[in-house]
Amino acid sequence: MLHINNMTFRIGARSLYQNATIAIPDGQKVGLVGRNGTGKTTLFRLILGASTPDEGSININPKHKIGTVTQEAPAGPESLLETVLAADVERSSLLLEAEIATDPNRISDIHIRLADIKAETAPARAATILSGLGFAHTIQNRPCSEFSGGWRMRVALAATLFAEPDLLLLDEPTNHLDLEAVLWLENFLKRWRGTLLVISHERTLLNKSVDHIIHLENCNLTRYTGGYDFFEKTRRERLVLQSKMAARQTAERQRIQSFVDRFRAKANKARQAQSRVKMLERMEPIASVIEEKTISFQFPHPPLLSPPLIALNKISVGYEPGNPILQDVDLRIDMDDRIALIGANGNGKSTMMKMLAGRLMPEVGKLVKSKKLKIGYFAQHQSEELNPDGSVFDHISERQPMEPPARLRGHLGRFGFIQERADTKVENLSGGEKARLLFALMSLEKPHIMLLDEPTNHLDIDSREALVEALNFYEGAVILVSHDVHLVSLVADNLWLVDDGKCKIFDGSINEYEKILLEKRSVEKTNEKIRSEGPVRPKENKKEQRRLRAEKRAETANLKKTASFAEKKIEKLTVDIKNLEEKMSKAAFYTSTPDEISESQRILGGLKKNLSSTEASWLKMHDTLDANED
Numbered sequence: 001m002l003h004i005n006n007m008t009f010r011i012g013a014r015s016l017y018q019n020a021t022i023a024i025p026d027g028q029k030v031g032l033v034g035r036n037g038t039g040k041t042t043l044f045r046l047i048l049g050a051s052t053p054d055e056g057s058i059n060i061n062p063k064h065k066i067g068t069v070t071q072e073a074p075a076g077p078e079s080l081l082e083t084v085l086a087a088d089v090e091r092s093s094l095l096l097e098a099e100i101a102t103d104p105n106r107i108s109d110i111h112i113r114l115a116d117i118k119a120e121t122a123p124a125r126a127a128t129i130l131s132g133l134g135f136a137h138t139i140q141n142r143p144c145s146e147f148s149g150g151w152r153m154r155v156a157l158a159a160t161l162f163a164e165p166d167l168l169l170l171d172e173p174t175n176h177l178d179l180e181a182v183l184w185l186e187n188f189l190k191r192w193r194g195t196l197l198v199i200s201h202e203r204t205l206l207n208k209s210v211d212h213i214i215h216l217e218n219c220n221l222t223r224y225t226g227g228y229d230f231f232e233k234t235r236r237e238r239l240v241l242q243s244k245m246a247a248r249q250t251a252e253r254q255r256i257q258s259f260v261d262r263f264r265a266k267a268n269k270a271r272q273a274q275s276r277v278k279m280l281e282r283m284e285p286i287a288s289v290i291e292e293k294t295i296s297f298q299f300p301h302p303p304l305l306s307p308p309l310i311a312l313n314k315i316s317v318g319y320e321p322g323n324p325i326l327q328d329v330d331l332r333i334d335m336d337d338r339i340a341l342i343g344a345n346g347n348g349k350s351t352m353m354k355m356l357a358g359r360l361m362p363e364v365g366k367l368v369k370s371k372k373l374k375i376g377y378f379a380q381h382q383s384e385e386l387n388p389d390g391s392v393f394d395h396i397s398e399r400q401p402m403e404p405p406a407r408l409r410g411h412l413g414r415f416g417f418i419q420e421r422a423d424t425k426v427e428n429l430s431g432g433e434k435a436r437l438l439f440a441l442m443s444l445e446k447p448h449i450m451l452l453d454e455p456t457n458h459l460d461i462d463s464r465e466a467l468v469e470a471l472n473f474y475e476g477a478v479i480l481v482s483h484d485v486h487l488v489s490l491v492a493d494n495l496w497l498v499d500d501g502k503c504k505i506f507d508g509s510i511n512e513y514e515k516i517l518l519e520k521r522s523v524e525k526t527n528e529k530i531r532s533e534g535p536v537r538p539k540e541n542k543k544e545q546r547r548l549r550a551e552k553r554a555e556t557a558n559l560k561k562t563a564s565f566a567e568k569k570i571e572k573l574t575v576d577i578k579n580l581e582e583k584m585s586k587a588a589f590y591t592s593t594p595d596e597i598s599e600s601q602r603i604l605g606g607l608k609k610n611l612s613s614t615e616a617s618w619l620k621m622h623d624t625l626d627a628n629e630d
Helices: 042-049 080-085 089-100 104-114 121-131 149-162 179-188 203-208 228-263 267-282 350-356 392-399 405-413 419-423 432-444 461-473 486-491 510-533 542-583 586-591 594-629
Strands: 002-011 015-023 029-032 057-062 066-068 167-171 194-198 212-217 221-223 311-316 327-335 339-343 364-369 375-378 449-453 478-483 494-498 502-506
Touching: 002 042, 002 502, 015 057, 015 221, 029 203, 029 228, 042 057, 042 066, 042 167, 057 203, 080 121, 080 149, 080 449, 089 121, 089 486, 104 121, 104 392, 121 149, 121 179, 149 167, 179 203, 179 405, 179 486, 179 510, 203 228, 203 486, 212 228, 221 228, 221 594, 311 350, 311 486, 327 350, 327 364, 327 502, 339 350, 339 486, 339 510, 350 375, 350 449, 350 478, 350 494, 375 432, 392 405, 392 419, 405 419, 461 486, 478 486, 494 510
Parallel strands: 029 194, 029 212, 066 167, 167 194, 339 478, 339 494, 375 449, 449 478
Antiparallel strands: 002 015, 002 057, 212 221, 311 327, 311 364, 494 502
């Protein structure tokens, strides 16, 4: 499907890729991970042909169709459904030709091809995808121009998914989605039958939806089998092993060099000394482990206040008098609360956050706040309010001009802006750095409550983990809106469901909420099928039904048997690899002959290649088994 061969690509004097080589076979689902700024989006541009490698090549089967979400969100008069249907170019062109064709043979060919591509079910499939991404059936015939940019980007994503390309490239597909749409997308991609390459910082999506991880680090691409958690574990073990082997090799080189230095001048030892010099020359250096410095956050602890911090009594709130978004809100917030607001976009989560922040006043009811209460508010689009010409330090000194500069710089240091980084202009900051600046500004006055509305959109995985740690260490209350399931599950102790004009406590975990959503989607899918195909009629030929079920059982049994053999093979290969790596990590291994060392390395490479292909086959078999069970 996709082959990247010895690719080098530079931007100015900086190398993003240096002799990078990787292959992605048909049907493989891969997550591309790496720190912000390492070149993940650039790789997509290279694959799409928008940029050209300085050296090496990228090869894709020319017959394969590549799909990606366009940067231009659809904004024309066409309806949402029409926009998505138009993404299947072949179907659209065939339907157009069918209206004007006069040759009977050509008309026949057109209808046969339309049947082959299941054109008659296209509207139902498009409607299902739109529904999964948050567009109710009642609004799918409205024009795209009526929706905001974020919602139109969802339409662009729906169109790309509907087109069913051979190679699907997705760059941060969850950025414009709410939690409900993210959960749907995870399950949709899990069942995707084509080849998938997705850039994402969503740990949960990378665990559920892909079977391989490609890590971009040090200008190179390294493949790992499994989801993100397994990648993280495997990489950590590899780094430990690599560090130990590098240390042992250094010690061995020192021992050999010591012999050479001692006996080179002695005639009776000159030959042995010379052989050890050659040994040193042949000894391939093991790269030392150099980990990039991780980002950390530290929110200052607020002074204690008596509970409740905020009490909401029968509140109604909205943007137009007499037309409330939320009604009868009766809740309270205490110092130790960790709350996540859940519910589909458009139901009032941001409205609730604005009211708590004091940016929106309730129409009805009573909102009581502690007199000394300080609130920190992180809004989705707040970075647009930053002055691009001002430095990081300028922004924080404007907030507290009477504070000593040393204290302000110390506060910025809590969020990674150390020394000269604090003097960097905002226009030169990455999206993640702008988010960290907003965290610093929000927490400057030691707030008792932090309101975080989608705080992770521009953070990479390491920064998200740092945010989780900082929030759990923080001693004030946290109110969170996020589509990141991993963040919500690790930070929030309570869930408030915003739905149908209400905001109420949800009695359950985020996993239980996910199950409810999936069950709801299943019912909607069944109802949609009934609407499009009519009620399912019982088959008259029961004997034929029994025969088909028997064939399916036999096929499933054979597949399970083959999968079991593959599983045992994976276990054996894993043990063989572990034993060989342990052998190669010992100092005694390097006293072997160069041929023996080379042979061991060749065997290890073969074992790993065999393991990767066996695991890929095993995963495909289980995908088929899961589909049969469904």
